[in-house]
Amino acid sequence: MRSFEHSTAVQARLHELVPGGAHTYARGSDQYPEGMAPVLVRGKGARVWDVDGNEFVEYGMGLRSVTLGHGYEPVCTAAALAAADGLSFSRPTELELLAAEDFLSLVPGADMVKFAKNGSDATTAAVRLARAVTGRTRIAVCDQPFFSVDDWFIGTTDMAGGIPAVDTVKFPYNDLDALAATLAACDVAAVFLEAATALAEPLPGYLESVRALCDRYGTLLAFDEMITGFRWAAGGAQAVYGVTPDLSCWGKAMGNGFPISALAGKREYMERGGLRTDQDRVFLLSTTHGPETSALAAFRAVVHAYRTEDPIARMERAGRDLADGVNEAAAALGLADHLQVLGRPSCLIFRTLDAEGVPSQAFRTLFLQELLERGVLGQSFVVSAAHDADAVRATIAACAEAAVIYRRAIEHGTVDGLLRGRPVAPALRRTAAPRQIEASTSR
Known part of the structure; x- marks a missing residue:
């Protein structure tokens, strides 16, 4: 043992x-x-x-x-070399342009991109943007495991302590009638879903119909590409299934472990967070460490690996x-x-x-x-x-x-006598039980 x-x-x-x-x-x-x-x-x-x-x-x-x-060496080397020249500055670096060009060359339906450090930054920015664009507050999320650590999603889980009521509704995957009923019943700012998961592929025509429903009801369509991006394809699920969302949210494998995420989308929406809009601006993404150089360099090395290897x-x-x-x-x-x-x-x-x-x-x-x-x-x-x-x-x-x-x-018919200790428990649950740990009396 x-x-x-x-x-x-x-x-x-x-x-x-x-x-x-x-x-x-x-x-x-x-x-x-x-x-x-x-x-x-x-x-x-x-x-x-x-x-x-x-x-x-x-x-x-x-x-x-x-x-x-x-420890993939090309990524680690690129990040180390960038870090040696400084990590964070008071102005943008050239890396931000180069990384944005690399990203947008991979994602066919995106016109603009903004980088951050974790996936929840990106998904919550997409929620904020969709609400500003549509003037609505409700978000419809697919009944899939996880979208954000922020209130709009965690408020729908069993770990909702400390969170006020949220205006988020859920719909089942691959059930077009259920989504249509949700959009018809209430004004929805954005529909959020993973286009596919480990166990679920979209039925023929499903994603195309989701796209059409969002257009019909004036709702923005957002794809969560945290897992599908760089695992289904470098260009994500939208490249595999040929359906273009209004917004897409990325992270995880972008940096092969280095902390980097991204919100990408159509120019007409993304510009609401910039300086070229006549409308009220949206606080889209503004993070101190979003453009940190080592992660951007790591991302560019990942892109190179996907272009030159398979x-x-x-x-x-x-x-x-x-x-x-x-x-x-x-x-x-x-x-x-x-x-x-x-x-x-x-x-x-x-x-x-x-x-x-x-x-x-x-x-x-x-x-x-x-x-x-x-x-x-x-x-x-x-x-x-x-x-x-x-x-x-x-x-x-x-x-x-x-x-x-x-x-x-x-x-x-039982694990008794074979299992040492208590079974594992769902990560998101209301109480520490059934795997509560007794607090130590020593400090």
């Missing part, structure tokens, strides 16, 4: 100093088996190392922000091989209805079902536990271009061994 002694000690100290013990809820220790939440010290390619010296093949890759692999093809190939291998191993053990790898090859997830075929946090935790013991770290099987054949083979082998334990739990 691997030792997680030092990771557990560091994690306990983090809980003393950082609410939740992590700076992102999805990175929290409650998302991993108890006593098995590695605290990492470095990564290279598709592998990471923790404070105990354990080596893992990692999946999820920085919450899907790393597509070229950890990272998406490598991700797709690795994902297909991984899904086929794990699903074959599960089927060989009679687990095809209980343990499944699904999704777009570049954005895979695994489903963990109990003996009754119901999604189970307890069975998920057991699978995570057994993978960690065998050197695989990840809440998903989201790959990068650095996941080579060796990484995929090692993961399939680990899954095959973990599946033997998983079958034992299925046969007994």
Whole structure:
């Protein structure tokens, strides 16, 4: 058995100093088996190392922000060289122009772009702009996992503490009638959605019809390209499916882990945040660190990699091989209805079902536990271009061994006696229970 002694000690100290013990809820220790939440010290390619010296093949890759692999040298070199010449100035740098040109050359339907540091900056700026353009306040968001840390979205989740009532409504994906009813029933400033997700492709004509509905009702259409951008295609989902939104919001893989995001859109709307408008101006985006040079240089190096290599093809190939291998191993053990790898090859997830075929946090935790013991770290099987054949083979082998334990739990109908500690819990939930941690009495 691997030792997680030092990771557990560091994690306990983090809980003393950082609410939740992590700076992102999805990175929290409650998302991993108890006593098995590695605290990492470095990564290279598709592998990471923790404070105990354990080596893992990692999946999820920085919450899907790393597509070229950890420590990808051209990106790191470009960022370091830019930083050596200064990070932040009192005037724009030439990098801002060059990065904007690079971005707009990739995104066919965008005329202008503004950079920031995190995805919520971009999505909330899009909300603000849509409200100013339309004179309406209501936002319609697709019933998909996440759009922003800001009130307009978090107010719709179970972690709505401290947030006043929000004027946001939800609609189901791929249900055109439901969206049409929403737009007919109330004045909506913007429709927000991911054009596709790991498990859901748009039905034929769906996105085109969403575009037509927004035009009909005078509503702006915004695509969230945080995950699809640089993972479906360098130009995002809009390049894949051929539907142009009014606004689009980007982040994650733009910088291969460096902090950068973007709001892009049609000139007639984006100019409302500039100096060439006759209308009242919109406070679109104005951040101290948005144009910081190292992240812009990292972004330009990412663009170069996508133009000269084919990272998406490598991700797709690795994902297909991984899904086929794990699903074959599960089927060989009679687990095809209980343990499944699904999704777009570049954005895979695994489903963990109990003996009754119901999604189970307890069975998920057991699978995570057994993978960690065998050197695989990840809440998903989201790959990068650095996941080579060796990484995929090692993961399939680990899954095959973990599946033997998983079958034992299925046969007994319970994880009791196999799972060490409490199951994981949803990252966004109203209470700390069922993974509440007792506060330390020492300071």
